[in-house]
Amino acid sequence: MEIAAIQTHGLTRRFGELTAVENVTLSVAQGQFFGFLGPNGAGKSTTIKMLTGLLEPSAGTVEILGQPFGAAALELKRQIGVVPEGMALLGRLTATEYLRFVGSMYGLDRDTVNRRTEELLEFMQLAGDRRKMVTDFSHGMQKKLALAAAVIHGPKVLFLDEPFEGVDAIAAGMLKVMLQGMIQRGATIFLTTHVLEIVERLCSHVAIIHQGRLVANGSIDELRAGVASTLPGAESGQRLTLEEIFLSIVGAGGGEPVQELSWLT
Amino acid sequence: MADLGAPASEGFAPTGTGPFGRMARGQYAALAAMRMRLFVNGLRSNDGVFELGARAIAYVVYGCMGVGLGVGAGVTAYSFVSRQMWQLMPIEFWVICFVWQAVSVALASFQEQFDLGGLLRFPIGFGAFYGLCVLFGLVDASTLLGGLCSIGVLAGVTIARPDLFGWTALGLVIFAAFNILLVRAILAWIDRWLAKRRSREIVSAIFLLAVVSLQLLNPALHQPGNSRLHGRAARNAAARAMADQVRPWVKYVGAVQAWLPPGLVAVAIEQSAERETAPAMMSVSVLGLYALAAGGLLAFRLRAEYRGENLGEAPTKTKADARESGRLIGGAGPISAVIEKDLRTLTRSMPQLYAVCVPMLMVFIIGSVFRNGFTGTGHPFQFALPICVAYGLLGFAQLMYNNLGPEGKGIQMLFLFPVPIRTVMLAKNMFHALLFMLVALISGLLACLRLGPPSALLVVTTLAWLAFALPANLAAGNVLSITMAYRVNLGRIGRQAGSQANALLSMLIQMTLLGVGAAVIASCTVFDRLWLATPILLVLSAGALFAWLKILSNVDAMANQRRDVLIAKLARTE
Numbered sequence: 001m002e003i004a005a006i007q008t009h010g011l012t013r014r015f016g017e018l019t020a021v022e023n024v025t026l027s028v029a030q031g032q033f034f035g036f037l038g039p040n041g042a043g044k045s046t047t048i049k050m051l052t053g054l055l056e057p058s059a060g061t062v063e064i065l066g067q068p069f070g071a072a073a074l075e076l077k078r079q080i081g082v083v084p085e086g087m088a089l090l091g092r093l094t095a096t097e098y099l100r101f102v103g104s105m106y107g108l109d110r111d112t113v114n115r116r117t118e119e120l121l122e123f124m125q126l127a128g129d130r131r132k133m134v135t136d137f138s139h140g141m142q143k144k145l146a147l148a149a150a151v152i153h154g155p156k157v158l159f160l161d162e163p164f165e166g167v168d169a170i171a172a173g174m175l176k177v178m179l180q181g182m183i184q185r186g187a188t189i190f191l192t193t194h195v196l197e198i199v200e201r202l203c204s205h206v207a208i209i210h211q212g213r214l215v216a217n218g219s220i221d222e223l224r225a226g227v228a229s230t231l232p233g234a235e236s237g238q239r240l241t242l243e244e245i246f247l248s249i250v251g252a253g254g255g256e257p258v259q260e261l262s263w264l265t
Numbered sequence: 266m267a268d269l270g271a272p273a274s275e276g277f278a279p280t281g282t283g284p285f286g287r288m289a290r291g292q293y294a295a296l297a298a299m300r301m302r303l304f305v306n307g308l309r310s311n312d313g314v315f316e317l318g319a320r321a322i323a324y325v326v327y328g329c330m331g332v333g334l335g336v337g338a339g340v341t342a343y344s345f346v347s348r349q350m351w352q353l354m355p356i357e358f359w360v361i362c363f364v365w366q367a368v369s370v371a372l373a374s375f376q377e378q379f380d381l382g383g384l385l386r387f388p389i390g391f392g393a394f395y396g397l398c399v400l401f402g403l404v405d406a407s408t409l410l411g412g413l414c415s416i417g418v419l420a421g422v423t424i425a426r427p428d429l430f431g432w433t434a435l436g437l438v439i440f441a442a443f444n445i446l447l448v449r450a451i452l453a454w455i456d457r458w459l460a461k462r463r464s465r466e467i468v469s470a471i472f473l474l475a476v477v478s479l480q481l482l483n484p485a486l487h488q489p490g491n492s493r494l495h496g497r498a499a500r501n502a503a504a505r506a507m508a509d510q511v512r513p514w515v516k517y518v519g520a521v522q523a524w525l526p527p528g529l530v531a532v533a534i535e536q537s538a539e540r541e542t543a544p545a546m547m548s549v550s551v552l553g554l555y556a557l558a559a560g561g562l563l564a565f566r567l568r569a570e571y572r573g574e575n576l577g578e579a580p581t582k583t584k585a586d587a588r589e590s591g592r593l594i595g596g597a598g599p600i601s602a603v604i605e606k607d608l609r610t611l612t613r614s615m616p617q618l619y620a621v622c623v624p625m626l627m628v629f630i631i632g633s634v635f636r637n638g639f640t641g642t643g644h645p646f647q648f649a650l651p652i653c654v655a656y657g658l659l660g661f662a663q664l665m666y667n668n669l670g671p672e673g674k675g676i677q678m679l680f681l682f683p684v685p686i687r688t689v690m691l692a693k694n695m696f697h698a699l700l701f702m703l704v705a706l707i708s709g710l711l712a713c714l715r716l717g718p719p720s721a722l723l724v725v726t727t728l729a730w731l732a733f734a735l736p737a738n739l740a741a742g743n744v745l746s747i748t749m750a751y752r753v754n755l756g757r758i759g760r761q762a763g764s765q766a767n768a769l770l771s772m773l774i775q776m777t778l779l780g781v782g783a784a785v786i787a788s789c790t791v792f793d794r795l796w797l798a799t800p801i802l803l804v805l806s807a808g809a810l811f812a813w814l815k816i817l818s819n820v821d822a823m824a825n826q827r828r829d830v831l832i833a834k835l836a837r838t839e
Binding site for chain 1: 599684
């Protein structure tokens with residue numbers, strides 16, 4: 001039996017009286033492009049933080065490539081790449097310096113760091129701005145740099161928190177190609193985004209978290225079938241979009257009409 | 266429940282214009298309420314309570330310093346006025362003006378200041394924005410110290426000559442307004458200049474050039490074969506010759522300074538004492554013009570900010586250069602990577618450069634004071650070397666005691682890298698230690714250049730103290746960096762989110778280390794056994810080294826235990 005890339009059991013995180021993530025159990029197989037969806041404040045970022053070892057779970061376990069964080073934490077961190085919330089860039093470095101720093105911190109030798117830095121800057125179309133300080137980058141450029149930093153060490157598992165937010169259409173297209181290439185070479189990608197079309201196009205499996213609880217988990221077809229069977233008006237054979245599935249599951253589709261704000265011009 | 270069916274124009278309070286209009290007043294109230302909520306919410310955590318306690322202690326300390334300075338200023342003013350030494354009055358006001366400005370800039374990086382730029386997304390008028398900027402500027406240590414000095418002067422003058430109360434009070438109020446506005450203007454302009462990389466590099470270069478120039482001035486002003494060799498008579502003769510040379514310049518400077526704000530207050534008081542009402546009114550009016558000019562300078566800067574100038578994302582005029590930026594240091598692996606990153610960050614961060622370099626400049630001044638017979642014995646103070654070296658190290662407080670602060674959001678990456686935090690801390694400690702030694706060397710050299718070479722025994726004793734102080738500072742710094750970290754805005758000297766608790770504790774620790782060194786050296790000197798100080802300090806050094814290693818080995822556990830808090834504090838949204 002193949003070891004799961006990501007495996008959680010009863011993952012829970014409490015902040016005082018607030019339970020941000022409750023009893024989340026999921027398994028992501030190696031080589032999967034996994035979409036992790038949820039409305040704002042559902043617990044997506046908290047979950048990613050626990051999966052990447054940035055946040056201690058209040059209860060439950062996390063295993064990445066079959067190993068829990070703990071004694072193997074450093075070895076595990078070599079295997080994962082992350083674009084954390086807020087991107088975690090260092091504004092006073094240039095793009096080149098930042099990538100070199102990150103590569104060195106992942107233990108890559110100097111030649112590899114230099115070569116990959118050049119390749120990534122070219123790929124991300126940042127080569128022309130290599131000497132600008134990161135703080136002077138636009139949001140989209142920062143996002144591309146954060147992505148470059150997340151993959152410079154060739155991670156086996158990649159965690160992406162809203163990677164396409166603020167990225168132009170050309171770059172987004174290139175990123176999709178890059179990510180799909182990684183999947184083809186056996187990497188696992190754990191993606192959170194609010195752009196459901198991208199998830200529908202890229203991801204083979206999806207989980208939906210709502211109010212801290214996992215409310216759906218499976219392939220998109222499985223979710224589609226599950227939702228279609230519960231919708232009284234859904235015709236047989238009707239192909240629901242991921243957006244319809246999502247809205248149906250988190251309870252915002254149909255139902256009560258949204259109160260109109262008539263004072264808005 | 267909100268009336269969602271009401272028309273768009275309903276629900277707004279009637280707007281008044283200007284900084285005192287109804288809308289502005291409502292905004293002030295909202296701001297005050299927001300600050301109060303921030304204060305109350307801050308008390309929910311232990312850190313917040315501790316921070317409040319530290320701030321209270323700091324303000325008591327500043328208050329005591331201010332009262333001390335105020336009493337000194339009062340006594341001096343009384344002395345000058347009662348003896349009618351009017352020609353010396355300007356010196357007192359120049360000192361107060363210097364303290365007012367220098368303290369503000371020196372403490373700007375450590376004090377928590379509210380960044381008003383965030384308010385610009387609201388419909389806030391320029392007058393209100395300006396008023397708030399000045400108002401928030403009132404709550405800082407420089408205003409406290411300067412204000413108490415001014416009150417001291419008012420008291421001193423009034424006790425000596427009660428009839429001068431009115432004119433003195435008027436002059437001091439305008440003088441205070443000038444200083445408050447000038448401080449805000451200076452800080453706003455410094456932030457403006459340092460916001461661009463090119464400006465930072467130019468300012469850094471000028472600063473370093475100034476330090477080197479002062480060093481080169483030394484041999485020019487003091488010829489070889491100086492006081493130590495020639496004795497007191499020769500020194501006095503040289504001093505007289507120097508005084509003769511300087512006298513015309515003193516006259517010239519005296520005439521010019523009388524038209525500058527500190528001189529104008531003094532002149533106004535003197536003129537009122539001599540019943541020259543019209544000239545006194547003229548002096549006070551010119552002083553008022555200076556205050557208006559300072560206010561105008563501040564308004565000019567704030568107006569640009571108000572109009573939406575975004576310094577951080579200012580477009581560069583020239584296209585980015587595609588040349589390769591080489592590595593500053595050799596080596597591979599995380600330690601060299603962290604050192605390289607911190608070195609680059611330091612060279613691009615004016616607040617950090619400022620903190621490290623200014624004490625060296627002060628060492629030059631301290632050296633001059635000792636050289637000119639501060640002790641009254643006519644001989645340079647023999648312990649000037651360790652004092653200058655110790656002073657040179659004060660600038661490391663923020664670097665060592667908040668060594669994770671400059672990471673900002675990047676702190677998350679430090680926890681994501683497959684590198685123990687211990688290694689990161691070790692790299693930072695190594696970098697700071699190397700910088701520490703470089704600053705100590707420069708400070709020592711500056712002291713030697715000013716005061717002549719010290720005895721070999723004193724050099725060894727100073728090195729022994731450094732061997733004790735360095736690991737002790739690093740050990741304490743690592744603990745505070747994890748337990749009391751705060752985010753540092755590397756592009757600004759002012760408007761920082763500093764931690765008073767961290768500043769207070771780091772100051773206490775540094776004072777303790779200085780005190781221990783001073784006590785050991787003083788005790789050994791009293792018993793005429795200065796040689797004994799070295800082994801004692803080396804024993805203490807071994808203890809400090811052990812503590813540093815022990816703390817370093819526990820750094821991962823400490824950092825992981827406070828990981829959530831560290832990330833929340835350093836990566837939080839402004």
